[in-house]
Amino acid sequence: MKITKDTTLAKVLGLNGAEKILSRFQIPCLGCAMAQIEMDTLKLGDICNMYGIDLKNLLKELNSL
Numbered sequence: 001m002k003i004t005k006d007t008t009l010a011k012v013l014g015l016n017g018a019e020k021i022l023s024r025f026q027i028p029c030l031g032c033a034m035a036q037i038e039m040d041t042l043k044l045g046d047i048c049n050m051y052g053i054d055l056k057n058l059l060k061e062l063n064s065l
Helices: 009-013 018-024 033-038 044-051 055-062
Strands: none
């Protein structure tokens, strides 16, 4: 599976090792109670845009899994 800006957080978290990468990029949604409810609709591109996270490098690392 290729991960893109439109991939949901739920799909990404289904990948072995993805949580470590997301933590390293300081994705705040991992510990957010609201994000737990919205994981099926939260897209990586939107998260990165909201929190100023480097989407290009995040996708590069996630796609290397």
